[in-house]
Amino acid sequence: MKALVLTGKKQLEIQNLDQPEPKANEVLVNAKYAGICGTDYALYNGLPGSAPAVPPIVLGHENSGVVAAVGSDVKDLKVGDKVTVDPNIYCGKCDYCRTSRPELCESLSAVGVTRNGGLEEYFTAPETVVYKLPENVDLKSAATCEPISCAVHGMELLDIKPYQKALVIGDGFMGLIFAQMLKSYGVKSVDLTGRHDDKLAEEKEKLGVDRVINTTKEKIPAEYDVVIEAVGQPATQEQAVEATVKGAQVLMFGVGAPDQKFSMNTYEVFQKQLTIKGAFINPNSFEGAIALLQSGKVDVNKIIDNVISLEDVESVLNGTSNLKGKSVVKISD
Ligand SMILES: [Zn+2]
Ligand SMILES: [Zn+2]
Missing domain, CATH: 3.90.180.10 (Medium-chain alcohol dehydrogenases, catalytic domain)
Incomplete structure (x- = not known):
């Protein structure tokens, strides 16, 4: 064979x-x-x-x-x-x-x-x-x-509530799976970030996300209760933490290089009482x-x-x- x-x-x-x-x-x-x-x-x-x-x-x-x-x-x-x-x-x-x-x-x-x-x-x-x-x-x-099952595990690690505003960072395959799942879990809104206007416009239409944000042009507002990072780069990991409101949860789902680090304002983690989680398999x-x-x-x-x-x-x-x-x-x- x-x-x-x-x-x-x-x-x-x-x-x-x-x-x-x-x-x-x-x-x-x-x-x-x-x-x-x-x-x-x-x-x-x-x-x-x-x-x-x-x-x-x-x-x-x-x-x-x-x-x-x-x-x-x-x-x-x-x-x-x-x-x-x-x-x-x-x-x-x-x-x-x-x-x-x-x-x-x-x-x-x-x-x-x-x-x-x-x-x-x-x-x-x-x-x-x-x-x-x-x-x-x-x-x-x-x-x-x-x-999809890895995304299910990630979602199970979060405490999802109907009033939450959710953001998915990255419009690769995993980001688009998460966007569809968050829609079906019934949060208040689901926004999606990417880097190409035409791709984002198509995804908004196909998946019914509420808002798309092209991060090469626009800054992500700090207004999300749930942020799913689905890229795995230091810049997007930093964006994920910065996009939160108080009491928010951040799922670090994107896989970085084994020796990669990102910087984070630890006062923000304290003052916003953030929960930052990883999800493995x-x-x-x-x-x-x-x-x-x-x-x-x-x-x-x-x-x-x-x-x-x-x-x-x-x-x-x-x-x-x-x-x-x-x-x-x-x-x-
Ligand atoms: Zn795989
Ligand atoms: Zn074992």
């Missing part, structure tokens, strides 16, 4: 691998679509994602497919089921797992990071992380359940992600920009492609 293998730092190769055999507790998935995200850029460049990836490895932690075979102990899934796979597998034995914080697991393994993922025609995963899809969720959308949040797709509250077909082939992945990851925005790879028919 065809597989895109990370063979070393900044090296991807299409190889013909043997189709894997599912173990007793595993499911063999015929991959249909796989999303490409910032984690894949990091892994391609030799940096850690949620965990370090050791080549040779097949990436693809955002995926969807159809069950092709099941191990002897698998009872709740059958051949032909449409599924998506939560990449993150927790050890269940460390202090974090045993205190209801599995996302902080000391020995996390992950499909598409520490074991082969969805950028190949067939991959295996333990039954416990395979989710059957509702009839009305298409396989292309389902490949984005993982990023997606514990128990796949059901929520699937429900958001099923109900249409999050519509990713509006915000997936490119459907590409396995052969195109390297040019997207090394920046030589001129494709912009979210790419989803079509793996098999």
Whole structure:
């Protein structure tokens, strides 16, 4: 079968691998679509994602497919089921797992990071992380359940109230997911920042956000109860803190470089009684992600920009492609 293998730092190769055999507790998935995200850029460049990836490895932690075979102990899934796979597998034995914080697991393994993922025609995963899809969720959308589930986890860390004014900083794929989720959670208003007028105008129309702010031209007003930073740069992290009113919550969702810092007025944190939170991966949040797709509250077909082939992945990851925005790879028919 065809597989895109990370063979070393900044090296991807299409190889013909043997189709894997599912173990007793595993499911063999015929991959249909796989999303490409910032984690894949990091892994391609030799940096850690949620965990370090050791080549040779097949990436693809955002995926969807159809069950092709099941191990002897698998009872709740059958051949032909449409599924998506939560990449993150927790050890269940460390202090974090045993205190209801599995996302902080000391020995996390992950499909598409520490074991082969969805950028190949067939991959295996333990039954416990395979989710059957509702009839009305298409396989292309389902490949984005993982990023949506990370946003669900982020939202669960916040205390969302109907009176709040919310701001999403950054109109990349994650920012647009958060904007749709905040709309559906019922806050007073949802504003969105970006850097291009035409892109922002289109997003306002498509997603129904209340106001868009082009930060290359306009300063963000300090009027938000909830601010979600979805870029991961020091400048936008500073904007996030500065955009708050008293009592506000800031979710630092964007992933910065491992050694990156930003500056913050600590008196402001004190005087406004701010809550600043990080959010790591997606514990128990796949059901929520699937429900958001099923109900249409999050519509990713509006915000997936490119459907590409396995052969195109390297040019997207090394920046030589001129494709912009979210790419989803079509793996098999
Ligand atoms: Zn991802
Ligand atoms: Zn653990």
